[in-house]
Amino acid sequence: MATETPALFLSQIERYYPQSDGPLEILRKADFAIWPGELVALVAPSGTGKSTLLHVAGLLESPDSGEVFIGGVPTSQLDDKGLTRLRRTEIGFVYQFHHLLPEFTALENVVLPQRIRGLGKAEAESRATELLSFLGLGDRLDHLPGELSGGEQQRVAIGRAVANAPRVLLADEPTGNLDPHTSLHVFNTLVALARASGLAAVIATHNLDLAARMDRQVTIRDGMVVPLG
Numbered sequence: 001m002a003t004e005t006p007a008l009f010l011s012q013i014e015r016y017y018p019q020s021d022g023p024l025e026i027l028r029k030a031d032f033a034i035w036p037g038e039l040v041a042l043v044a045p046s047g048t049g050k051s052t053l054l055h056v057a058g059l060l061e062s063p064d065s066g067e068v069f070i071g072g073v074p075t076s077q078l079d080d081k082g083l084t085r086l087r088r089t090e091i092g093f094v095y096q097f098h099h100l101l102p103e104f105t106a107l108e109n110v111v112l113p114q115r116i117r118g119l120g121k122a123e124a125e126s127r128a129t130e131l132l133s134f135l136g137l138g139d140r141l142d143h144l145p146g147e148l149s150g151g152e153q154q155r156v157a158i159g160r161a162v163a164n165a166p167r168v169l170l171a172d173e174p175t176g177n178l179d180p181h182t183s184l185h186v187f188n189t190l191v192a193l194a195r196a197s198g199l200a201a202v203i204a205t206h207n208l209d210l211a212a213r214m215d216r217q218v219t220i221r222d223g224m225v226v227p228l229g
Helices: 050-057 080-090 106-117 121-134 150-161 180-197
Strands: 008-017 024-034 039-042 065-070 091-094 168-172 200-204 216-221 224-227
Touching: 008 050, 024 050, 024 200, 024 216, 039 050, 039 180, 050 168, 050 200, 080 091, 080 106, 091 150, 106 121, 106 150, 121 150, 121 180, 150 180, 180 200
Parallel strands: 024 224, 039 200, 039 216, 091 168, 168 200
Antiparallel strands: 008 024, 008 065, 216 224
């Protein structure tokens, strides 16, 4: 694995926020790499920089210093258009709340990011159908989000996140709003999809049982990414 190019590599990342009594340092010379096909659990208490790390990794927030590499490509010199393109094609996001478009069906929610990328309607619908069927939603394609259970909505959100076959999937507490049984089912589905597609997944969670089932567990300590434990 180590001989491959990391799907995502954060090198010497620093991130701080100005305050009246001086800058608040969130990330300090943080290094983190994840390889294709690897699942990493990010287990960190609130306030330690977990969301900041995910935002920097997802190119939603620029570090104050350091470099973010996506598939070996440095991103610090990219303009807004270049960053948007990478986010659209190389990175998938899953949040604690599904954020589905309520007036669109499950199928349409997964088709949309593909159409934005430029795929034709037939090809986008074919891939969306395949993804949702893999996620156990083959009989829910024409349902609106309001007609789906919480677990089903989150599985649609997972399908939407990987619709463009990203290199990296970033999930921030993707099962945090679900009951334990539904949470386990959604988690298993997410892991199965990541394994089948070979993408690299960083999954932030407070559930240590779920975290233990991933390839590796890390946390944030003193602004740096370190192994959990």
